[in-house]
């Protein structure tokens with residue numbers, strides 16, 4: 001029943017999360033409508049001005065202004081920067097294309113003289129920006145922004161997106177969708193929308209901003225002019241006046257005249273108001289009335305000519321023909337060989353008309369090509385290809401991960417083996433996979449590209465989550481029963497001090513004391529002093545021991561009813577922590593670069609700590625055979641791959657910055673954990689901690705000491721079956737001596753001899769011969785608390801199924 005209940009729980013949480021995170025509906029003030037009408041009225045006015053004006057009507061140098069917000073004289077913007085920035089943009093075109101570029105700015109291109117640029121600019125570019133010498137620092141007081149500061153109760157506040165540093169990273173995502181973005185009939189101009197992610201190296205904590213610019217793209221020569229639009233600055237209406245030449249002014253005016261007209265009409269007919277259709281806020285929401293004002297941007301971008309990498313002997317085809325074919329082939333692949341892909345590459349120059357900074361992309365000729373080569377990226381199709389490969393590789397790692405998990409689950413099918421596995425190790429892995437699932441589901445929202453493969457992989461990771469939860473459930477039910485049994489036992493011993501075993505003989509008490517002081521410490525699971533000499537219990541007396549062992553051995557009725565209630569709690573706790581983790585991570589993705597890096601490094605560190613709980617459990621329980629080695633190595637490798645990809649690959653699909661140092665630390669940490677697990681396996685689970693740090697646990701590999709009493713020596717089971725009545729002197733005879741410091745016993749599982757090193761009487765442990773390589777020698781045999789001795793592989797194999805001594809059915813502490 002609970003299996004059906006819990007997914008609903010999970011889905012409910014996801015929906016809740018969606019509701020919380022969805023953009024809130026815009027608040028409607030009581031005078032909303034009138035204010036909205038006012039805005040639309042203003043837009044029609046601005047469009048009228050766009051319709052009526054001619055090139056050169058806006059010329060701050062000659063004191064000619066436009067009656068649009070932001071372009072009026074009294075607005076106090078730094079429009080004197082426009083002319084030098086336009087000159088730089090023009091030089092950009094001339095530098096790349098020479099006279100042909102100059103011609104493209106003046107008149108339509110003829111069919112023969114096409115420039116080798118991509119016509120469809122959808123894609124991304126990234127690089128560095130540097131502050132230009134033209135830049136100045138302007139303060140909020142420089143602006144005559146009486147209208148916008150009036151409704152701000154805090155008066156003059158520093159502007160957002162104020163680039164004050166000397167440089168920083170910048171990334172642009174351009175979208176130019178067929179059908180959605182309008183163009184003119186010959187496609188000499190087209191609407192374009194770009195998201196910019198721009199950072200500032202010198203700001204505190206590596207601040208960065210993400211916003212949207214709207215503008216026009218000239219596919220003929222690959223130029224773009226982009227601008228922000230806000231209440232204070234009607235950028236899109238002024239766009240034709242920002243163009244480089246009269247010809248570009250005319251084309252852009254014709255296009256914008258039509259598109260703005262349509263947009264305002266659509267805005268009028270909407271039931272829910274859209275305050276600013278050209279808003280620069282990323283999620284499309286309107287900028288709130290009370291948020292900080294932000295700096296406006298005007299960017300001039302110029303695409304670089306596509307460089308063909310011709311194969312030797314290949315004839316250069318007509319550039320135009322080739323490029324059209326290339327773009328078509330990229331978009332609708334027919335399988336033709338495509339070794340001539342050229343990256344999308346651009347230079348940028350831009351300025352802020354209000355905040356006064358001027359930025360340029362870093363690259364030749366001001367900087368050497370080795371420093372930076374302007375902005376480089378890839379077209380959407382190439383990026384999608386790369387994303388597809390990444391998703392495929394991730395699917396393979398998930399499949400491998402599943403395989404290792406299934407193998408491990410098969411191995412740990414018995415309660416006694418489940419008892420060894422750390423719950424938290426599997427829980428961390430489950431959280432990691434759940435996180436991957438949620439990220440894959442929401443990835444299309446963040447990346448803006450939707451890929452069917454994402455959902456397929458999301459399903460795969462959901463499948464591993466389900467398996468891991470199932471495994472967790474198994475472990476939980478075994479371990480909670482075990483814990484309950486221990487608590488019951490402790491409570492019982494607290495109440496009754498005398499051993500309750502009725503058939504434990506009283507005269508044995510003195511020898512019990514010697515056992516405590518000797519090298520056989522009490523097992524962790526059994527606190528009552530047990531009789532030192534085993535009692536061969538007759539078949540009819542088996543029952544007390546049997547009932548004591550059942551809770552450990554199987555999940556019986558008591559084991560299944562109790563955890564069922566806890567299981568629901570387990571699931572909801574899992575989903576809650578997963579959703580909380582995802583939510584916190586989402587918040588951190590918009591933080592300053594340093595905080596974000598610290599958060600993600602910490603997150604990865606904790607994620608990659610998944611072996612630590614297992615190491616801890618091994619120490620506490622003094623066991624070591626919990627996990628298969630292919631599980632440990634395989635999971636480590638497979639879970640490390642995505643992290644290596646995100647930390648070390650330069651142009652990864654999530655645009656994360658490379659950080660080799662952090663990657664080294666993470667990989668080293670994982671390696672240290674694997675080493676710890678390995679050394680626990682070989683040298684014993686407690687070899688690296690001091691004695692007394694961990695609770696006492698039974699040591700299956702004690703140093704065997706030959707003393708007069710023989711109280712600590714194992715019983716040579718087959719040779720002296722009758723000697724267990726307390727005749728201790730016969731025990732030393734049990735294992736026959738073979739050479740100095742060696743004894744031979746008999747393993748009753750495989751009925752072969754065991755040769756064990758024994759410290760002779762009187763020899764101190766320091767100078768005894770067996771101690772140097774002794775730790776490995778001692779691993780070859782195992783002595784049970786009932787002092788039966790077996791080969792390690794024999795008893796380990798046995799203990800996978802039963803935690804009982806094969807000889808005398810005494811309960812064995814788990815391995």
Ligand SMILES: *[C@@H]1O[C@H](CO)[C@@H](O)[C@H](O)[C@H]1NC(C)=O
Pocket residue numbers: 047048051052261
């Ligand atoms: C643009 O100007 C023309 C006259 O030049 C006028 O007929 C037309 O209505 C104007 N359009 C808009 C949207 O103002």
Ligand SMILES: *[C@@H]1O[C@H](CO)[C@@H](O)[C@H](O)[C@H]1NC(C)=O
Pocket residue numbers: 042045067
């Ligand atoms: C500017 O436009 C506003 C309306 O938006 C109008 O009231 C005002 O008279 C105009 N100013 C000039 C100088 O044309």
Ligand SMILES: *[C@@H]1O[C@H](CO)[C@@H](O)[C@H](O)[C@H]1NC(C)=O
Pocket residue numbers: 073074075076144146
């Ligand atoms: C500021 O704007 C007001 C009108 O909004 C105008 O009267 C005033 O001259 C402007 N001041 C400056 C310094 O431009």
Ligand SMILES: *[C@@H]1O[C@H](CO)[C@@H](O)[C@H](O)[C@H]1NC(C)=O
Pocket residue numbers: 137138139140157158159160162164354355
């Ligand atoms: C931009 O930042 C600089 C340095 O912090 C500051 O002096 C200036 O006033 C800011 N400009 C705006 C418009 O906020």
Ligand SMILES: *[C@@H]1O[C@H](CO)[C@@H](O)[C@H](O)[C@H]1NC(C)=O
Pocket residue numbers: 120121122176177178179331380381
């Ligand atoms: C440009 O390419 C992208 C990706 O293939 C496509 O979605 C878009 O419609 C194309 N735009 C134009 C104008 O062809």
Ligand SMILES: *[C@@H]1O[C@H](CO)[C@@H](O)[C@H](O)[C@H]1NC(C)=O
Pocket residue numbers: 108184185186
């Ligand atoms: C489109 O191209 C055709 C022929 O090349 C030309 O006649 C027409 O004027 C062009 N249209 C525009 C708007 O430039």
Ligand SMILES: *[C@@H]1O[C@H](CO)[C@@H](O)[C@H](O)[C@H]1NC(C)=O
Pocket residue numbers: 051052253254257258261
């Ligand atoms: C702007 O568009 C209108 C129709 O919406 C048209 O009548 C007018 O001539 C256009 N103006 C310019 C300058 O293209």
Ligand SMILES: [Zn+2]
Pocket residue numbers: 747748749750751752790791794
């Ligand atoms: Zn054996």
Ligand SMILES: [Zn+2]
Pocket residue numbers: 534784786787788805806807808809810
């Ligand atoms: Zn035994």
